Amino acid sequence: MAVIMESIMAIITVLNNHSDKSYYEIYNLFFKSLLYALPIGLTFSCLITLVIKPKIEKCLSSVTG
Template identity: 50%
Template sequence: MQLKLKNVLVIFTILSTLVAAITAIMTYANLQPTQSFLNSWLNSYIFALVVMLPTSGLIFIVMNKLVELLFSTLTNIQQKLLHGVFMAVVMESVMAIVTTVVNHEYVTFAQYSRLMFSSFLYALPIGLGFSCLMVFVIRPKLQRFLAQPTTNNL
């Protein structure tokens, strides 16, 4: 298997694990006793993998440009930390909204807000950790991977 394909598979595995962990935590945080965890989690996971993962890639790029533009006086490490925190808060907010909507169809706004905020708080520490992993480890590897010249071994 080519090195580039291996790298893509490794990155995809890491990102899908991140999505699985966060959706599992959020699903567990606002699961009702009558709901099946596996079905609820699977619905949230599939949506997150198909819709949120590509969207988060775009948000990641835009957020990076905004941090570089608005906080150019900060050091590189400070910018990366700020980028990681912003990404975690934005993505966890969106995921909390989506997970709560998927798992709770008929609730009042007050119940929905409580469930959404609860799932956000449960998953935020994991999101912060993964976001920093993304900014400090995965992104540099991805940049090096994309910068390498392509070689055809056919």
């Protein structure tokens, strides 16, 4: 899911900022932006899944139960 979301964000970013380039340049810019953004997105998703979500669940379970 992170790959799909990062791909969509990379396409939108490249097209908004570099719409006057050729298809080859857009293709290269897309993959560069995807390769730069993907590790950040995966890091955030792991951080949320492994650290933040358990803390929120613990907090909510102590309030309701």
